[in-house]
Structure formats: structure tokens, C-alpha cells
Amino acid sequence: MGELVRLEVDGAVGTIRLDRPPMNALNAEIQDDLRAIAAEVSARQDIRAVVLYGGEKIFAAGADIKEMATASYTDMVDRSTALQGAFTAVARIPKPVIAAVTGYALGGGCELALTADLRIAADDARLGQPEILLGLIPGAGGTQRLSRLVGPGIAKDLVFTGRMVDAAEALAIGLVNRVVPAGEVYAEAVTLAARLARGPAYALRAAKEAIDRGLETDLDTGLEIERIQFAALFATEDRATGMQSFIADGPGKARFAGT
Numbered sequence: 001m002g003e004l005v006r007l008e009v010d011g012a013v014g015t016i017r018l019d020r021p022p023m024n025a026l027n028a029e030i031q032d033d034l035r036a037i038a039a040e041v042s043a044r045q046d047i048r049a050v051v052l053y054g055g056e057k058i059f060a061a062g063a064d065i066k067e068m069a070t071a072s073y074t075d076m077v078d079r080s081t082a083l084q085g086a087f088t089a090v091a092r093i094p095k096p097v098i099a100a101v102t103g104y105a106l107g108g109g110c111e112l113a114l115t116a117d118l119r120i121a122a123d124d125a126r127l128g129q130p131e132i133l134l135g136l137i138p139g140a141g142g143t144q145r146l147s148r149l150v151g152p153g154i155a156k157d158l159v160f161t162g163r164m165v166d167a168a169e170a171l172a173i174g175l176v177n178r179v180v181p182a183g184e185v186y187a188e189a190v191t192l193a194a195r196l197a198r199g200p201a202y203a204l205r206a207a208k209e210a211i212d213r214g215l216e217t218d219l220d221t222g223l224e225i226e227r228i229q230f231a232a233l234f235a236t237e238d239r240a241t242g243m244q245s246f247i248a249d250g251p252g253k254a255r256f257a258g259t
Contacts, residue, residue: 003019004018004019004020004027004029004030004033005017005018005019005030005033005034005037006019007037007040007041009046009047010190011194011197012046012047012048012049012194012197012198013047013048013049013050013051013190013193013194013197014041014044014047014049014050014051015050015051015052015053015190016034016037016038016041016050016051016052016053016090017053017054017055018030018053018054018055018059018060019055021055022057022058023058023060023061023062023104024054024055024058024059024060024061024109025060025061025062025063025064025065025067026060026062026063026064026108026109026112027063027064027067028064028067028079028082031082031083031086031087032082032086034086034087034089034090034112035082035085035086035089038086038089038090038092038093039089041093041095042092042093042094042095045258047095048095048196048197048198048201048258049095049096049097049098049193049194049196049197050093050095050096050097050098050193051097051098051099051100051186051189051190051193052090052097052098052099052100052112052113052115052116053099053100053102053186053189054100054101054102054103054105054109055102056102056182056183056186057102057103058102058103058104059099059100059101059102059103059104059105059109059112059113059125060104060105060106060108060109060112061103061104061106061107061109062106062107062108062109062110062130063107063108063140065134080139083108083139083140084139084140084141086140087111087112087115087140087141088115088141090112090115090116091115091141091145091212094205094208094209095201095204095205095208096117096118096193096196096197096204096208097115097116097117097118098116098117098118098119098120098189098192098193099112099113099115099116099118099119099120099189100120100185100186100188100189100190101113101119101120101121101122101125101127101176101185102122102125102182102185102186103122103124103125103126104125104126104127104164105121105125105126105127105128106126106127106128106129106130106164107128107129107130107131107138107142108140110127110128110129110142110146111129111138111140111141111142111145111146112140113127114141114142114145114146114149115141115145117208118177118178118192119175119176119177119178120176120177120178120179120180120185120188120189120192121167121170121171121176121178121179121180121185122167122179122180122181122182122185123167123179123180123181123182124166124167124182125166125167125170125176125179125182126164126165126166126167127164127165127170127175127176128158128162128163128164128165129142129146129158129159129162130162130163130164131159131162132159132160132161132162133162137159138159142159143155143159146158146159146175148215149174149175150173150174150175154173167179198255198256199256200233200236200238200239200241200242200254200256200258201238201256201258201259202233202236202238202258202259203233203236203238203239206229206230206232206233207229209225209229210222210225210226210229213225214226236259237257237259238254238256238257238258238259241254241255241256241257242254242256
């Protein structure tokens with residue numbers, strides 16, 4: 001792995017940290033690093049929840065336009081596959097992933113935030129898909145993940161116009177889950193990640209897969225995915241622990257081993 005994306009681990013929480021100042025422009029090296037770190041995070045049993053973070057000032061302002069400006073059609077046939085693959089690798093991490101959004105999350109930066117399960121934004125954050133202003137469309141999931149999250153009407157508004165939304169509007173349309181003061185974004189994301197990391201790991205994994213896979217198919221198939229995942233959890237130690245704790249002490253007091 002390179003030096004533009006770091007994995008920092010504290011307890012059971014792993015932080016995927018973008019580090020390409022000043023704007024965290026998502027060049028090919030960052031994309032490749034994201035794919036590699038996503039694979040590592042997915043495989044490591046000691047990491048049970050993940051935070052995506054670009055630093056105190058900015059999440060990611062988008063793709064590296066200078067790198068893309070001279071690309072040919074055949075260049076982008078090859079590179080767009082790698083680009084989508086890197087973002088899909090993050091989206092498929094089988095653990096809760098929380099994006100801590102500071103400053104700007106634009107274009108590819110917004111698309112990276114969309115790969116997370118939850119998004120916590122600074123009160124001065126700005127998000128958007130401005131690719132149309134370059135004569136392009138989003139190419140790393142923006143037309144697909146955004147429309148699934150906020151609905152096709154709002155997604156078309158943002159993609160067609162290329163406009164940015166502030167944190168308040170992002171919260172209102174469901175693009176982010178929480179808005180907090182700018183200086184508290186990372187701490188809030190880590191606190192939530194730590195809470196989820198203490199949960200039943202395989203149940204969280206099953207919930208994520210059932211929701212994500214269910215959105216890709218029809219209702220009957222989605223219900224079958226849910227049924228299979230639900231029944232499978234009866235083979236886990238955490239399910240037994242959770243039920244026994246509920247009977248003995250009431251809800252919310254179980255201490256899960258993650259097995």
C-alpha cells in the first residue's frame with residue numbers, strides 16, 4: 001500500500017484515513033490504496049467497525065481532474081473499472097462503516113461517503129455531484145448509490161445541476177444521518193463506531209448484507225435473503241448470549257463476543 005491512505009486501529013475501530021493534502025483528490029494511487037485497505041479491514045477479526053475520514057478540514061474534493069484531463073476513452077474504459085472496483089470494495093466491507101464528513105465531499109468524495117453505511121457531517125460541510133459541470137456524469141456510484149439513498153428525484157436534481165448542498169439540506173434529504181459541530185465530527189463517528197463494534201458482529205454483518213442485497217432485487221427475493229440471514233444467526237454464540245441476557249436482565253445489557 002502507498003502513503004496516501006492509512007489504516008489506523010484503536011481498539012476494535014479501524015479508521016481509513018485519506019492523506020493527500022490539500023484536497024484529498026482521489027487519484028489512481030488513492031483508489032488502489034482504498035481497495036487494498038478495504039480488503040485488509042474486511043479480513044481482520046480485530047476490526048469490528050470502520051470510520052472513513054479525510055481529516056479536520058476536508059473529506060475529499062473529488063477526483064484528480066489534472067490526472068483525468070488528458071485521458072482517452074480507452075484509458076477510462078480501463079481506469080473506470082478500477083475506480084468503481086475500489087469504491088465497491090469499501091461498500092462491501094462486511095462491518096459497519098461510518099463516514100466522518102468535514103469540509104467538502106464533492107464528486108468522487110461524495111461517492112466515497114456514499115459507500116459508507118452511515119454519514120456524520122460537520123455543520124459547515126458541503127456535499128454534491130458536480131461532474132455535469134465538467135461534461136461528465138458521476139462514475140464511481142453517484143448515479144446508483146445516491147438515487148437509492150435519497151430517491152431518484154433528488155438524485156437527478158443534484159446530478160443534473162451539479163449544485164452543492166449544505167449540511168442542513170443534506171440532513172433533510174437523507175444524504176447524511178447526523179450533523180454535528182465541525183470540531184466534533186471525527187469523535188462522534190468514532191464513538192458510534194465503538195458502540196457498534198461492541199455489538200453482535202455476525203448479526204450486524206447479516207443486517208448489512210440483507211439491506212444492501214435486498215435493495216438490488218425485488219421484494220420477494222429480498223425477504224428470502226432476510227429469512228436466510230435471520231435463521232443463520234441462530235448458529236451464533238451472540239444470539240444465545242443476547243436472548244439469555246434479555247431473559248435475565250432485560251434489553252440492552254448483553255456483552256457480545258462477536259462470535
